[in-house]
Amino acid sequence: MAYDPNNVFAKILRGEIPCKKVYENEHVLAFHDIAPQTPVHVLVIPKGAYVSMDDFTANASLAEQGAFLKAVGDVARLVGVAEAGYRVLSNCGVGGNQEVPHLHMHIFGGKPLGRMIGK
Numbered sequence: 001m002a003y004d005p006n007n008v009f010a011k012i013l014r015g016e017i018p019c020k021k022v023y024e025n026e027h028v029l030a031f032h033d034i035a036p037q038t039p040v041h042v043l044v045i046p047k048g049a050y051v052s053m054d055d056f057t058a059n060a061s062l063a064e065q066g067a068f069l070k071a072v073g074d075v076a077r078l079v080g081v082a083e084a085g086y087r088v089l090s091n092c093g094v095g096g097n098q099e100v101p102h103l104h105m106h107i108f109g110g111k112p113l114g115r116m117i118g119k
Contacts, residue, residue: 025067027048
């Protein structure tokens with residue numbers, strides 16, 4: 001899957017589409033999902049143009065990688081799910097059902113999640 005600079009997350013990063021921001025630093029933006037599947041559903045995205053975790057770990061700087069991973073934990077604490085428990089999910093590639101060709105982590109929480117999240 002090639003990076004599409006007109007994907008929805010690229011447009012959010014450029015300010016063309018608004019978001020309900022939770023967290024931001026030099027390398028990362030986190031915001032509430034517009035169609036939450038759980039009471040807490042936040043997306044964490046790198047600001048760089050990376051398609052998937054494979055692309056990101058192969059091509060992003062160590063500073064970008066560290067900031068992204070740290071942001072996931074920081075966001076979980078900020079939105080209040082760290083103590084009760086939460087799920088982190090990243091769909092990668094066609095076989096992984098990735099819908100937007102920009103790396104993103106979902107943070108799900110705010111209720112008991114069971115084994116998997118239903119539709």
